[in-house]
Amino acid sequence: MNTSSSAAPSAPPSAAPSPRTQVKRAANRASHDPAVLHAIIDAAWVCHVAFRDEHGVHCIPTACWRIGEHLYIHGSNGSRMVKRLADGECCVTITHVDGLVMARSAFNHSMNYRSAVIYGRFETVGEYGNEVSKRAAMEAFMEHLVPGRQEEIRPGNDKEYAATTVLRIALAEAACKTRSGPPEDDEEDMAVAAWAGVLPLREARGTPVPDAGCRIPAPDYVRRWQE
Amino acid sequence: MNTSSSAAPSAPPSAAPSPRTQVKRAANRASHDPAVLHAIIDAAWVCHVAFRDEHGVHCIPTACWRIGEHLYIHGSNGSRMVKRLADGECCVTITHVDGLVMARSAFNHSMNYRSAVIYGRFETVGEYGNEVSKRAAMEAFMEHLVPGRQEEIRPGNDKEYAATTVLRIALAEAACKTRSGPPEDDEEDMAVAAWAGVLPLREARGTPVPDAGCRIPAPDYVRRWQE
Numbered sequence: 001m002n003t004s005s006s007a008a009p010s011a012p013p014s015a016a017p018s019p020r021t022q023v024k025r026a027a028n029r030a031s032h033d034p035a036v037l038h039a040i041i042d043a044a045w046v047c048h049v050a051f052r053d054e055h056g057v058h059c060i061p062t063a064c065w066r067i068g069e070h071l072y073i074h075g076s077n078g079s080r081m082v083k084r085l086a087d088g089e090c091c092v093t094i095t096h097v098d099g100l101v102m103a104r105s106a107f108n109h110s111m112n113y114r115s116a117v118i119y120g121r122f123e124t125v126g127e128y129g130n131e132v133s134k135r136a137a138m139e140a141f142m143e144h145l146v147p148g149r150q151e152e153i154r155p156g157n158d159k160e161y162a163a164t165t166v167l168r169i170a171l172a173e174a175a176c177k178t179r180s181g182p183p184e185d186d187e188e189d190m191a192v193a194a195w196a197g198v199l200p201l202r203e204a205r206g207t208p209v210p211d212a213g214c215r216i217p218a219p220d221y222v223r224r225w226q227e
Numbered sequence: 228m229n230t231s232s233s234a235a236p237s238a239p240p241s242a243a244p245s246p247r248t249q250v251k252r253a254a255n256r257a258s259h260d261p262a263v264l265h266a267i268i269d270a271a272w273v274c275h276v277a278f279r280d281e282h283g284v285h286c287i288p289t290a291c292w293r294i295g296e297h298l299y300i301h302g303s304n305g306s307r308m309v310k311r312l313a314d315g316e317c318c319v320t321i322t323h324v325d326g327l328v329m330a331r332s333a334f335n336h337s338m339n340y341r342s343a344v345i346y347g348r349f350e351t352v353g354e355y356g357n358e359v360s361k362r363a364a365m366e367a368f369m370e371h372l373v374p375g376r377q378e379e380i381r382p383g384n385d386k387e388y389a390a391t392t393v394l395r396i397a398l399a400e401a402a403c404k405t406r407s408g409p410p411e412d413d414e415e416d417m418a419v420a421a422w423a424g425v426l427p428l429r430e431a432r433g434t435p436v437p438d439a440g441c442r443i444p445a446p447d448y449v450r451r452w453q454e
Contacts, residue, residue, distance in 0.1 A: 019282070020282045020283065020285075024307070025303060025305070025306055045324045045327070045338065045428070046322055046324055046338070046340075048275040048277075048286050048320055048322070049286070050275075050277035050284045050285065050286035050318070051284060052279065052284050055246065055247045056247065056316045056318065056346065057277045057278060057279055057284055057316065057317060057318050058247075058277065058318050058344075059275050059276070059277035059286055059318040059319070059320040059344065060320065060344070061320060061322035061340070061342050063338060076252060078252070079252055080251070089283045089284065090284060091277070091283065091284050091285050091286040092286070093275055093286040093287065093288060095273055095275070095288035097272045097273055099433070100272070100372055100373065102373065102376070103380070104380060104381060105380055105381040105382075105383075106365065106369060106377075106380050106381065106382050106383045106387075107383050107387040107391070109369070109372070109380075111272065111273070111290060113273075113288070115288050117285075117286065117287070119283065138333065142333060142336070145327055145336070146327065146329065146426070149329070149421070150333075152419075152420065152421040152422070153330070153331060153332055153333050153336075153419065153421045154331060154332040154333065154416050154419045154421070155332075155333050156332075156333045156334050160333075160334040164334070182436070182438045182439065183438055189381050190440065192379075192380065192381045193379065193443055194376070194379040194380045194381070194443060195379070195437070195441060195443045195444075195445055195446050195449055196437070196438040196440070196441045196443070197435055197436050197437040197438045197441055197449075198435070198436045198438075199373070199432065199433075199435050199449070199452050200432065200433030200434065200435070200436065201272070201430055201431070201432060201433065202430075202431050202433055203428055203429075203430065203431070204428070204429050204430070204431030205426065205427065205428060206326070206426075206427030206428065206429055207427065208424055208425070208426050208427070209409070209424050209425045209427065210422070210423070210424040211409045211410055211423035211424045211425075212409065213417065213423070214422060214423045214424055216420055216421060216422045216423070217422075218422055219422050222422055222424075222426070225426050
């Protein structure tokens with residue numbers, strides 16, 4: 001799953017947008033197609049954000065969502081990560097594991113997966129700024145989590161918005177790496193008497209659990225959660 | 228989900244082993260209990276490894292497994308990550324998302340999750356070294372993926388082992404952060420007419436897909452994959 005990056009920002013989908021998004025290992029698994037990147041982000045609840053401070057390198061999971069060509073995150077103004085991300089470059093990674101790939105030899109075992117690595121610097125989303133306002137960005141987050149819920153809940157008030165920072169990073173410098181399909185054994189291993197194939201993994205949705213104090217009938221998005 | 232660490236390596240489970248593993252935000256969700264850490268690692272197929280080189284900070288997903296008080300990874304000798312990890316400190320993070328937490332107000336929405344952050348430096352696992360040999364470590368990896376399969380497959384040969392680096396990092400400097408349970412709304416929002424509760428998420432196992440050329444009947448670990 002190693003992913004790393006060589007071409008200009010408006011390069012064709014097959015070209016890496018920078019040296020560090022050029023995938024070197026198993027390069028046949030690489031993609032710089034925006035549609036692949038968008039799908040990987042849109043299927044994610046969280047991303048992992050790697051950044052540096054005086055204590056070293058950190059890797060922190062946080063909720064994420066996409067609006068156009070940016071990935072958004074949010075956090076308390078006081079959070080170390082929020083404070084540090086304004087200062088320097090970082091790397092944001094999303095990974096979905098789709099299955100275990102069982103080959104006939106130990107070293108040809110693999111995993112099926114979809115991963116995206118984004119490099120760059122986060123910018124703060126202002127009250128009115130960056131095409132998308134802070135409120136519009138947070139409402140898009142709720143729509144990403146549960147479409148249709150925004151209208152029912154008590155929206156954020158001025159105090160809550162003031163205590164929260166919304167950040168976004170451009171998707172310009174990114175690389176995806178994916179693997180799917182059966183194992184690839186060497187010819188000389190095909191007679192090994194081991195079962196070969198894929199053991200699939202996926203995200204599943206469990207039965208919704210209403211809050212003990214909830215007297216509101218389940219709305220559409222709750223009744224359809226498991227569809 | 229922000230996780231960051233203050234005490235000695237053999238401190239009680241409730242104490243952080245270092246300043247950078249002291250959880251500051253939502254500290255009630257923090258744990259330094261080894262059993263919690265072990266369970267989070269053992270439930271994971273991959274971890275995210277953050278490290279630095281001359282191009283910046285990187286965050287790369289890679290398969291992981293645990294033996295005792297170390298987390299193990301492996302890679303090709305030529306991989307950038309493998310080469311860089313021997314040079315400096317890194318941060319390894321694992322995250323499981325367990326559900327979306329629907330509160331009555333927008334800003335009290337949350338996620339249920341289990342995450343672990345491990346700081347330190349990887350060491351190379353030698354042919355005979357570090358208590359666990361390279362071969363024993365790779366066999367434990369297979370046992371973690373699919374218990375019982377090791378005996379059927381063609382094991383790694385000298386050439387394959389020579390081209391592969393196995394690395395391990397001690398679990399001494401780590402912090403876990405978890406959230407479970409219902410939403411926590413403010414008293415003044417309890418009358419808001421919005422459904423409240425948890426929309427659960429979990430990893431599911433799909434029907435095994437035999438390789439087109441596979442004539443071997445499904446062994447126990449394949450037939451029981453979905454149990």
